[in-house]
Amino acid sequence: MEQTMEDMLLADGFEKAFIGVGERCGQPDLAVYDRGKCLEILQADQNMSYEEAEEFFEFNVVGAWVGEQTPMFLDREGVDN
Numbered sequence: 001m002e003q004t005m006e007d008m009l010l011a012d013g014f015e016k017a018f019i020g021v022g023e024r025c026g027q028p029d030l031a032v033y034d035r036g037k038c039l040e041i042l043q044a045d046q047n048m049s050y051e052e053a054e055e056f057f058e059f060n061v062v063g064a065w066v067g068e069q070t071p072m073f074l075d076r077e078g079v080d081n
Contacts, residue, residue, distance in 0.1 A: 007028075007029075008021070008028075008029060008030065008031045008069060008071075009031065009066060009067070009069040009070060009071055010031050010071065011031065011033055011038075011061065011071045013041065013045070014033050014037075014038050014041055014061075016037065016041060017033045017034045017035075017037035017038045017040075017041060018031060018032075018033055019032055019033060019034050019074065020032050022072050027068065028068060028069050030069060030070070030071060030072045031071040031072070032071070032072045032073075032074055033071060033072070033073050033074065034073075034074060034076055035057075035073045035074060035075045035076070036075070036076060036077065038057055038061065038073060039053045039054060039057055042056060042057060061073070
């Protein structure tokens with residue numbers, strides 16, 4: 001199912017953490033973000049500690065279900081690039 005970026009739900013404020021588009025059989029494509037970069041953005045832009053950024057991110061971003069096109073956040077820790 002091919003979609004344009006305009007069709008996908010994007011995570012406001014995390015543009016620099018966007019890493020690509022996830023595909024699922026028979027489902028809408030999803031915007032995919034690097035979780036670590038999202039935390040870095042919160043720390044820099046909101047002047048949060050790592051712990052504060054992680055708590056905020058888990059509750060307000062990952063925990064915000066906005067339907068089947070809710071963006072996905074990839075934890076790349078331990079993954080060789």
